[in-house]
Amino acid sequence: MTLWLSGFFFVFFLIMTFFLFSMGVTVIEFQLFTSFFTSLSVSFVIDFYSILFASVVSFISAMIFFFSQFYMDGDTQQKGFSLLLSGFVISMFFLIFSPNLFFLLLGWDGLGLVSYLLVVYYMSVSSSVAGMLTFLMNRVGDIFFLFSLSLFSLFSLFSYFDNKALVFVQMGAFFLLITFITKSAQIPFSSWLPAAMAAPTPVSSLVHSSTLVTAGVFLLIRFSPLMLKFFYFLIVISVFTMLMAGTMANLEWDMKKIIAYSTLSQLSFMMLSYSTGLIIFCFFHLLTHALFKASLFMSGGLVIHSEDSSQDFRNMSPFSSGKKLFASSFVVCILSLCGFPFLSGFFSKDLILDTLLSSFVLIILFLIGVFMTILYSLRFSYYMLISLSSFRSSLSGVYENVKYLILPIWSLIIFSIVMGSFWSEFFFNFFFFFTYLLSIWKLFYLMLVAFLSLAYMFILKKIFFLKLYFFSFMWVLNQNMTARGVKLFTIMADKIFCFLDQSWWEFYGPQNIFFSFTSASVLVMSFVEWSLVYFFALFIFLLFFFI
């Protein structure tokens, strides 16, 4: 069944690729009803963005279905698992193709619900907690989505084709922005992203590379004319998310969580390029990142599988000779993540770096963020490849179905090697030029990074701040957004209840209204009573008059 689904999505990918070469915008629209100025329709937009993104999503999901056939082998709920996963991809397609806010909401809620069901797939308490955190954080975003939908519907505007008109509804646009940053896990909504690592690895691979977290970025690109006024806000948020994710990835020991934090830092990198106006670069980085991150997650899953579900780097055995293919897949993905020349990550990252260096206020913080990326990549590959801590691990053999698991990983890796230059050449028409003067600073920068990372490995380990809980728990974001946040709201609600609802508000509000209405009604009633008398008197007077 899983293989059938994999084949289905691969065929979908081929169809998308066919469409890709006939560039143009096609809109398919089915009108549901029209009344006066409002019209509700099911519509699908087939244009450059949606086709390219859908082809990437369908290719990655085909590979992941192929992978999960063997990864989840022997699991009791395998059928339901693959159905849920396909539901996830389908709601993602809703999100990609529909311009209409109602159907975007459908895809959006589908993503939220199915991601919850997938995170709680394993029946442990910790994954249940993680799933609830994920679901409730995304619910916050959904609420803002509904707010903005109601605001837009005042003007009966339901799609991003009405961008010019939508600009008038600034409040709704801001709510939409909040919605998108909850899905893309920017500060202060980041705590759900590492928690969602409780899901099985194929899910993480799909969710954190191309579907769930990038949905926010993709819709931001779609609604970009609306967001122009909030770009400064977004710059600050994304820079701080980048720093936070970088520090967290350097201090975390759980392998999957490190990859999740690297996803977070790449997302904020995209957000940064978006909010400085480099929207098309942001989209390009979204695509390349999806390819190498999916393969990184899958090769991580392979190691987790062969290590008997252990994710901790401190529990890893060294790579035996049978695992050379794993190790090299890690290396290629990590190099692509760092932006090593002529891998796909290079084409997207280097453009953004070069452009941002010319003009940017928070340049130092941005450079520190990029430095963090390289640092955690080196740390990841160091512990993955050279780690000699075999003392804790049991003797783990090479997994039997390696050839089936290697196939999707390596097809994705080949894509992530080739597609960067291919896309930039044929679809984006980016222009690259390299000069010594422009590129020499990168060499110095890399040397600095290498020096600092060596220092980190051997000296900085003893520095006190690395032991601080503030840095090891996402800047205490998790607690602040869950327990403390709820406590704050409860205390605020209590104060409001005591000082407003029961005292002043009550006195000047309902009771005052009640008092004034009673007195007014007494007055009116007296008028009415007297007016009856007058009317009767008039009647009698007229009667006598006419007689």
Added chain:
Amino acid sequence: MTTNYLTTRAISHREQVCALYKKAVRTMEAYWVIRADVRYQAVMMRHRFDQNKDIKDMRIAVKLLRDGEEELFMNQHPIPFQYQYSPGGSAYGRVPYKPDWLVDSWHPLEKASYPKYFAQREKRKDEWVKYWEDHYNKGQKFDDHEPEWHGNWDEKLPGEKVGLDPHKKVKPHHH
């Protein structure tokens, strides 16, 4: 996920020092990843313990112990290492354990929905009891083969042997 804070028995000073050393080494395993580093640090730590091993004055010894516990607390790892199937580990409790006796706790009406299965089950249970009594219990009425300890397990001293109650009379076997 330990319950070390629950003091349920008197612990000797010697045992506390040993526990402190073990916890210290476990903490180091969380900090130093490579085995050689961990061993080096453990040897250094052992040296620190050994320097004070001959102290006879209990006031100084207790103070050293408390200082060591303080140091351990201050140096604890934010993300302590845990094995995957242990509480706090990544794969803990993924596959729920469903005990077989759960089926016995069904309501008779529920059981009546599957009459054939439950008839078979009761039969198999009787057979299993008979098998146990024939092969393992050697015809005795009571199960004397489990280790007995008439008291709190936490109060049991480390060296104490666990076995049959010596005062209890056991029938000789006929085999």
